[in-house]
Amino acid sequence: MKKNWVRKLITIVTMAAALVLVLAGCGNSKSSSSNNPSSVSAIKKKGTIRIAVFGDLPPYGWVNKDGKRVGYDVKLAHQVAKDLGVKVKFVQVNANNRVDALNSNKVDLVLANFTVTPQRKQVVSFAKPYMKVSVGVVSPKNKPVTKVSQLQGKNVIVTKGTTAETYFTTDQKKVKLLKFDSKTQQFNALKNGRGVALADDNSYLYAWSKSNPKYTVGIKSIGPKSYIAPAVKKGNKSLLNWTNKEITKLTKKSYFVNDYNTELKPYFGKEVKPSDIVLPTK
Amino acid sequence: MAHSGISVLFEGTNFMRLLGGLWVTVKIAAVALIFGIILGIILGVLRTFKNRPLRVVLRLYLEFFRVVPTVVLLFLFYYILPRQMNFNLPADQLATLVFVLWVGAEMSDIVRGALISVPRHQIESGKAIGLNRFQLYRYVLIPQSLTLEIPATINLATRVIKTTSILLLISVMDVINIGQQIIEANNHTYPTGVFWVYGLIFLFYFLIDYPLSWWAKRLEKRRLEKANG
Known part of the structure; x- marks a missing residue:
């Protein structure tokens, strides 16, 4: 007798818990929008x-x-x-x-x-x-690149997935690209002279060239501007x-x-x- | 580069901030373990009952938390649930909640496994002297299953402590997150700082986790010695 009663209670409780979970899953559409917590x-x-x-x-x-x-x-x-x-x-x-x-x-x-x-x-x-940012090009101070035309047929270093890569592959097809996976790799490649210049977000290059005074951001902005x-x-x-x-x-x-x-x-x-x-x- | 990267650890309040981050890590892991283990014991006992619907629900719960990676669980609770049902908690409380549910699920399986491996004659002897179900668990099953559970539980604890390192993904200010802040802030002045910061974090985790795993090993050994005479 008593054991049956316990078993029934457990069954009811579990069913109720499962039901609550299902309801919680369905009843999601009603909330939000009505009051905006960020107004x-x-x-x-x-x-x-x-x-x-x-x-x-x-x-x-x-x-x-x-x-x-x-x-x-x-x-x-x-x-x-x-x-x-x-x-x-x-x-x-x-x-x-x-x-x-x-x-x-x-x-x-x-x-x-x-x-x-x-x-x-x-x-x-x-x-x-x-704020605005766009692609910039950094090059050694003794051989500065100041115009895009100087890059034709030469190697330019970029990082994969950046706006710089997109810009050069779609709009500057005559430029050869050397692509790297990380910022560290691309800057090392530039230091080792594997390309004449390196292209990346200009604000990032400004900061880098500050701590690497042998290099200068010769082209401050090319391609479309992005806004922040x-x-x-x-x-x-x-x-x-x-x-x-x-x-x-x-x-x-x-x-x-x-x-x-x-x-x-x-x-x-x-x-x-x-x-x-x-x-x-x- | 005259200065070495190690000084990055002692600049300003950096070291204290790392310790603060470690405290957040330890606090979340400890609270999650305490409540998770309690929850796990209750669920584990319930799972040895012969009630079908109850077992199915608990089994689903266990499989859900065991199969879904913890990262996904954290994202689900942090980003998706709030959007759907206005359920909003600060990141560290939410992380604790997810970890409690996760530990509860894992623990329930440990407890269930230990309970069913208590020799059958023990249960029968208990019944023979007229213990009811509650007394059977209280005086026979749970005390005997404890020694079987402890090493696995400690193992789970070290896993929980290690897993707190993914909390930075939901913006909890744990020791890894603070470490990254320090690394990025000093990237230009101390390029080798990354080695020292992560080195220190490694040491922190090691100092917490190693004693635990050593203790687990010792308990296991002692149990085997006892069992085999």
């Missing part, structure tokens, strides 16, 4: 904005030896929080999970060197850009509009030139001007 009013009410930044990409977003988050993007993040009148909470991301962090409501805003591309535009909303912009979750109009206004306001105040001078200039060396990176004051 400007919601952020103000909470008193904190959660911003995704890099933790390992100097000089844009990194952690210095005192354990503080610093960099060009981080400084902008502090300014954004200040202008919203809220505290800032940083969430560290890497290149692969910037989109997911937004879409799963882990962060309100991404300021992580996020380049605008058509594919990304389909999954997140970009605000106005605050803040991103919000798709459909978050409230925060998107506010961020657009904020970027316009800060651009007018030359805030980004100032940000450039304090955060990026020490890494980029003298030959780079703020106007190579920062967008013009319209």
Whole structure:
């Protein structure tokens, strides 16, 4: 008698647990959208904005030896929080999970060197850009390459999967490419003289040539320009509009030139001007 | 390059930050193990019952957590569940939860295996002196299965501690994540820093894991000595 009763109870409990799991799986569509946890009013009410930044990409977003988050993007993040009148909470991301962090409501805003591309535009909303990058070409100072025509028929070093590789394979077919898997390999190849020049994102090359003074970024920008912009979750109009206004306001105040001078200039060396990176004051 | 890469460890608060990261790692692993083992013992006992639906559900649970790689589980709980059902937890609490569920699943199998390998005559003797089911587990099965479980459990513990290294994928500030921050921040000034930072992390993991595996080995040896006289 008693044993039967226990067995029945166990059966009921397990069935109930299985049912809950199934229901939880099905009932997903009703939530979200109705209330937006990342709208400007919601952020103000909470008193904190959660911003995704890099933790390992100097000089844009990194952690210095005192354990503080610093960099060009981080400084902008502090300014954004200040202008919203809220505290800032940083969430560290890497290149692969910037989109997911937004879409799963882990962060309100991404300021992580996020380049605008058509594919990304389909999954997140970009605000106005605050920085521009394009492909640059670095070469030895004693044999500088300053024009693309100098590269025809010569070996140019690139890393696979970069915008530099795409640009040269589609638009500069006369240039021979030597492709490598990592940044370390490509710079070693250049040092060993296996190509006349090396092409990569210009901001990255500026920083590298600063610590390798025998080389110079002879061509600062070729090919299409890409822009780096803040991103919000798709459909978050409230925060998107506010961020657009904020970027316009800060651009007018030359805030980004100032940000450039304090955060990026020490890494980029003298030959780079703020106007190579920062967008013009319209 | 006059300065050696080892000084990267002692610049500013770097060393303290690495220790802080290690604390996060240890804390997550310890909490996950404590709760996971408790959960695993309960589930393991339930799995020896002869109730069919219960066994099927628990078996599904075990297979799910054993077959799906931990990385995928973490991504599922961190990115996909919040999007679907507004289930949002900070990264480190979420990591602990996933690890508890994972340890629970693995542990339930260890416990089940140990319980069913307690000799049959022990159960029958227990029944003969009139123990009910609860007393049978409390006084006969569980105490005797413990010695069989301990080495496998310690083995599981070392695996859990090692697996915390993938937590950086969901932005938990564990020792590996802090290490990478330090490496990247000093890449230009100390190109060899990467060796020292990872070397130190290796040492940290070794100092935690090695005593555990040594202890497991010793217990196993002792058990065999006891069993074989």
